[in-house]
Amino acid sequence: xxxxxxxxxxxxxxxxxxxxxxxxxxxxxxxxxxxxxxxxxxxxxxxxxxxxxxxxxxxxxxxxxxxxxxxxxxxxxxxxxxxxxxxxxxxxxxxxxxxxxxxxxxxxxxxxxxxxxxxxxxxxxxxxxxxxxxxxxxxxxxxxxxxxxxxxxxxxxxxxxxxxxxxxxxxxxxxxxxxxxxxxxxxxxxxxxxxxxxxxxxxxxxxxxxxxxxxxxxxxxxxxxxxxxxxxxxxxxxxxxxxxxxxxxxxxxxx
Amino acid sequence: xxxxxxxxxxxxxxxxxxxxxxxxxxxxxxxxxxxxxxxxxxxxxxxxxxxxxxxxxxxxxxxxxxxxxxxxxxxxxxxxxxxxxxxxxxxxxxxxxxxxxxxxxxxxxxxxxxxxxxxxxxxxxxxxxxxxxxxxxxxxxxxxxxxxxxxxxxxxxxxxxxxxxxxxxxxxxxxxxxxxxxxxxxxxxxxxxxxxxxxxxxxxxxxxxxxxxxxxxxxxxxxxxxxxxxxxxxxxxxxxxxxxxxxxxxxxxxx
Amino acid sequence: xxxxxxxxxxxxxxxxxxxxxxxxxxxxxxxxxxxxxxxxxxxxxxxxxxxxxxxxxxxxxxxxxxxxxxxxxxxxxxxxxxxxxxxxxxxxxxxxxxxxxxxxxxxxxxxxxxxxxxxxxxxxxxxxxxxxxxxxxxxxxxxxxxxxxxxxxxxxxxxxxxxxxxxxxxxxxxxxxxxxxxxxxxxxxxxxxxxxxxxxxxxxxxxxxxxxxxxxxxxxxxxxxxxxxxxxxxxxxxxxxxxxxxxxxxxxxxx
Numbered sequence: 001x002x003x004x005x006x007x008x009x010x011x012x013x014x015x016x017x018x019x020x021x022x023x024x025x026x027x028x029x030x031x032x033x034x035x036x037x038x039x040x041x042x043x044x045x046x047x048x049x050x051x052x053x054x055x056x057x058x059x060x061x062x063x064x065x066x067x068x069x070x071x072x073x074x075x076x077x078x079x080x081x082x083x084x085x086x087x088x089x090x091x092x093x094x095x096x097x098x099x100x101x102x103x104x105x106x107x108x109x110x111x112x113x114x115x116x117x118x119x120x121x122x123x124x125x126x127x128x129x130x131x132x133x134x135x136x137x138x139x140x141x142x143x144x145x146x147x148x149x150x151x152x153x154x155x156x157x158x159x160x161x162x163x164x165x166x167x168x169x170x171x172x173x174x175x176x177x178x179x180x181x182x183x184x185x186x187x188x189x190x191x192x193x194x195x196x197x198x199x200x201x202x203x204x205x206x207x208x209x210x211x212x213x214x215x216x217x218x219x220x221x222x223x224x225x226x227x228x229x230x231x232x233x234x235x236x237x238x239x240x241x242x243x244x245x246x247x248x249x250x251x252x253x254x255x
Numbered sequence: 256x257x258x259x260x261x262x263x264x265x266x267x268x269x270x271x272x273x274x275x276x277x278x279x280x281x282x283x284x285x286x287x288x289x290x291x292x293x294x295x296x297x298x299x300x301x302x303x304x305x306x307x308x309x310x311x312x313x314x315x316x317x318x319x320x321x322x323x324x325x326x327x328x329x330x331x332x333x334x335x336x337x338x339x340x341x342x343x344x345x346x347x348x349x350x351x352x353x354x355x356x357x358x359x360x361x362x363x364x365x366x367x368x369x370x371x372x373x374x375x376x377x378x379x380x381x382x383x384x385x386x387x388x389x390x391x392x393x394x395x396x397x398x399x400x401x402x403x404x405x406x407x408x409x410x411x412x413x414x415x416x417x418x419x420x421x422x423x424x425x426x427x428x429x430x431x432x433x434x435x436x437x438x439x440x441x442x443x444x445x446x447x448x449x450x451x452x453x454x455x456x457x458x459x460x461x462x463x464x465x466x467x468x469x470x471x472x473x474x475x476x477x478x479x480x481x482x483x484x485x486x487x488x489x490x491x492x493x494x495x496x497x498x499x500x501x502x503x504x505x506x507x508x509x510x
Numbered sequence: 511x512x513x514x515x516x517x518x519x520x521x522x523x524x525x526x527x528x529x530x531x532x533x534x535x536x537x538x539x540x541x542x543x544x545x546x547x548x549x550x551x552x553x554x555x556x557x558x559x560x561x562x563x564x565x566x567x568x569x570x571x572x573x574x575x576x577x578x579x580x581x582x583x584x585x586x587x588x589x590x591x592x593x594x595x596x597x598x599x600x601x602x603x604x605x606x607x608x609x610x611x612x613x614x615x616x617x618x619x620x621x622x623x624x625x626x627x628x629x630x631x632x633x634x635x636x637x638x639x640x641x642x643x644x645x646x647x648x649x650x651x652x653x654x655x656x657x658x659x660x661x662x663x664x665x666x667x668x669x670x671x672x673x674x675x676x677x678x679x680x681x682x683x684x685x686x687x688x689x690x691x692x693x694x695x696x697x698x699x700x701x702x703x704x705x706x707x708x709x710x711x712x713x714x715x716x717x718x719x720x721x722x723x724x725x726x727x728x729x730x731x732x733x734x735x736x737x738x739x740x741x742x743x744x745x746x747x748x749x750x751x752x753x754x755x756x757x758x759x760x761x762x763x764x765x
Contacts (some may be wrong), residue, residue: 277689279690308690337722340720340721387736
């Protein structure tokens, strides 16, 4: 699958994990063990270990927003994979110099759609031992490690139709993530919304603010978060609790 | 306790943490600080930070199943230690080239029982400052670091009777871990159960499947997980919630 | 802000994170990505990712107790920052060779008060892009990385009045942290309390013990924990649940 030929890469290699594996149980640890053994010395960063569990659609908007913060040369192991062990294909997606490895269930749809240049490969390599339920460890992590070392797929990329979900919108009017402070991220890019745009959730209409300290304690608002997503928050409070928001909650935009 | 003599080891050294310390609070961080200082450059992997809290018995079956996935040369800091500060002994267990450091409360019973070759040492070394409640940091981590660097105990191993719990069964018919997806791992090795074996939990009789995509959404089943344990799951659901399973829940096997 | 001049430092550099960012979501991962890029090869330890959320006062007592365990030369990224984006100042605090970077909201008050020598700088440097809500990533992490590499502020330290909360007590008679075992740490230093001192919480009067195995299962007590704080615990139980303790719960001391 991978040949020992080094492509000239821009940027410094770093491996970034975007999964629903959690950190405390055995899954991330085993993935990191594979990466440390196969790509020694390359830093591994856990970006999300609590991405939307088993839900590639909201995860796709989250990955697209957070991935572009990393420089070209970064290799993402992105695994939200409810169909593991079934017929879905394992893929490599290279988009503007960032490499992504994971299942073809739409998780990379927004990364591909927003990139100027995209190459896609089906992963044909299989390990000697492939468990039915943990491709993150057995199949994706070895590929990630070899890409991070500068190796390349040994066959031609496919036309980038693999793993597409062309019916998904460019921005998703839903909650895609709730963080530990109770802030609720949407699948909407903040810079595409006007300063006057209001978001309607759970019957409440929220105006935009720059950040928490711009509003009164207890007041709900939305703002463009540090990775560009419109995010619903309450100053000194928990927006998701106050407004009963969870992944998938719908949002209306008043422009 | 440890002499600066290097034994020829197979495999690459890696330090693996198996604890109930959690990751977000201060315990794992302080252990890693000791390891980074004392064994610089050796990778540290958190395998379980949420192993069964204060319960060495289910933890022992979990450790035995997950530890053998790592190559010889790996050093495990394994601390489930409800008796810290009491009379239990600190030990080193070497089993088929894997090194384990922790308390002698039975946590290594299944590792020892399943290994072809075992050596065991009581840890006689004591640090200058030994807290009463955090031997993971003060006593076990320095020993782990020195073993990972290739140092060896400076006295003869004891007969491997230390820390044994010979009355524990070879496989445990109980839930030993519930993961973040709500899947419930048993202490039973899947490859010792026939394809027709059924597991009875909470009054439900479950058949074997290969993996999630082999059954209908919402259907409960059991399968051999990626580290060899029989695991109870629900496709697109949470088995532990649906079947009211927790660590210690009993299982009956119909062969 | 920082000049490329190396000060002779004692001890080995290590970066320590003390935040309320959590580990599973995107915040700690992005901070670590900045640190790995800017200070490659320097170990990063997560000490607390669940320090008291948005509450600098209890966090200050926790940081002071846990920070001194680390050797001089350690650089702390300490961010409990409810006023991010507002007028609070970003600061560097050097106390007995340990470096601290974060907001001037009192988080370093006890570190400063207990140190024999302190230097304080306002951070004047600003990154090209500074988000309104994530100074931990954009402002504090780059400074931490450069301090860890041995660089120094390029202007004179201020008199150490910046960020002080001189009205806070020397020891805080409140719960400052509840750990995963349900143990409740106080803001009181155990070595300043007599062996006969009793702590009164939720109407219960607790005596001192050396550690868990000194009392009966189910019995509540207090002890000096492995970092010197008086901590309330129940042998084989969860003190915070049994005694209804949370961060901020008051404690009375009977000496």
